[in-house]
Structure formats: structure tokens, C-alpha cells
Amino acid sequence: MRKNYKIKKTISVKHFISEFGENFSEHMKERLLDLEVRCVLTRKEEENILDLKHVEHTKYDCPSDNTSKEYVYGEFLAIDGSLYFSEKCIEGDDVMESPITNVIYNSLSSTDMICDEDSNAKKIDDSNIDYVIDTILTVCPEVSQRYLDILEEMTSHSESKLSNTIYTKTYH
Template sequence: MRKNYKIKKTISVKHFISEFGENFSEHMKERLLDLEVRCVLTRKEEENILDIKHVEHTKYDCPSGKGSKEYAYGEFTVIDGTLYFSEKCLENDDVMQSPITDVIYNSLSSTDMISDENNSLKKVDDSNIDSVIDSILSVCPDVSQRYLDIVKEMTSHSENKLLSTLYTKAYH
């Protein structure tokens, strides 16, 4: 039976873990959650291939000197419940691959590797998840105070609405 729904193009790390993390160890889930505040995951047509980007979509000057683009700090691919880190990320008019992607990819062992004509993937597991996450966090900027204020305000509105709804249902 064909699934007839539109996939979410941008998801949180929590959503990623709930969607794909059934076979991930607790340590891998905890380390992935370290990306939650700073990073968001985006995907195109393939629901299991996700690029790692900053939540504020910060732009950087292109090395070519032509404009600015957002960084993709890497790309996760999940195949049969196993997490992989891709050699290449999505690059287009708005996104360029961060230099950290090559550093991370080259640091991973080649023993658990998958390749096709477009890309190579290396397995991420308990033995290397710390290095992957620490490397991303070493270059991915903290979020701005403005961003934190917006999130706090949105969260407080959600809590107030929930409390109001609960009060209304309980006493009316």
C-alpha cells in the first residue's frame, strides 16, 4: 500500500529520533539531542536523508566571493535503522557544505561504508557518535538571544493556552 502523505521538509532532532531512532542506542540518542537547540534537519524527496543546518539559517560569505549561503554541517542518512554520515551534503543556490563535513567524514572508519554513484556513507555508532556531534558543535554557532526570546515567548503562549483550555474544560 502506498503512503499518501507529504513528508515534513524540516524537522527537529527530537522528531528525527522519534522517526528513525528505534535502533539507536540511548547514548546515540542523548548525543544527537545535544544538537537540538542549535540544529534543524532538512530533507528533499528522500525522507531518510537529512542535512544538518543551524536553526537560524545563518548565511556565510561564499569562498567564490559571490554572495552568501547557509552552511550544511553534514548529512545523516538512515538505512535499515542504522545511522550513516554522508561524504557530501546538499548544495544549491542557498546552501553550501561546511568544511567540517570533510573533517568528520574522513575521521570515520571505512570498515562500515556504503557507496553509490552519487555519495558514500560511513556508519555512525557508539564508537564515533561523540566525535561527530562534538565536531558539529565546534563550528555550529550558538543561537542568538533574540532566537531564545522568541522560543521562550512561543512556549509560554503554548503553556498559557493549554492551562486556559484545561481550566475551561475542568470548570465549565
């Protein structure tokens, strides 16, 4: 009997690399990890198509409909062990495409592309990963001190639980 597991809709960059990055070069993995603190990846139905958002889900004014929406800084496609950057990102009631997406896509000179009825995507490899990550980091905000404090508190609790577990199992 086959079980259907619900895919995780929001994942970290580390999770993305462990799920799809088996064939990524070490350099690509390192550069993707530069996004780890600031970014999170979200997906809808397709588990290999992920949108890059800020971890704090910062909202910006959307002039087209006078609302506030979260930016999507790019869309990654993981296909057959390769990474692609999409021409378009998901847009909806609470998210809009960052202007940087078109800048990045148009600057990629990759001839290795994926094309379908919805959009096009260009391959990311060692020759252009630095540009992609550096450009995203120029517009994606730093995280707040409050967020960093929460992370630090969470990791210190995890470490103390681990230490207590090791102590309890070793000495009691």
C-alpha cells in the same frame, strides 16, 4: 485507497529521532539531542537523507561565486535502523557544504559503509557519536538571544494555552 502524504521538508532533531531512531542507543539519542537547540534537518525527495543546518539559517560568504550561502554541517542517512554520516552534503544556490563535513567524514574509521553512485557514508554508532556531535558543535554557532526569546515566548504561550484548556475542561 492509499493516500500520499507530503513529507515534511524541515524537521527538528527530536522529530528525526522519533521517525528514524527506534534502534538508536539511548546514548546516541542523547547526543543527537545536543544538536536540538542549534540545528534543524532538511530533506528533499528522499525522506531518510537529511542535511544538518543552523536553525537561524546564518549565511556565510561563498568565495567560489561571490554570494552568501547557508552552511550544511553534515548529511545524515537513516537506513535500516542505523545512522550514517555522508561524505558529501547538498549544495545549491543558497547552501554550501561546511568544511567540517570532510573533517568529520575522514576521521570516522568505520568499516561499515554505504556506497552509491552519488556518495559514500560511514556508520555512526556509540563508538563515534561523541566525536561527530562535539565536532559539529565546535563550528555550528550558538543561537541568538532573540531566537531564545522567541522560543521561550512560544513555549510559554503553549503552556498557558494548555493550562487554560485543562482549567476550562476541568472546572467549566
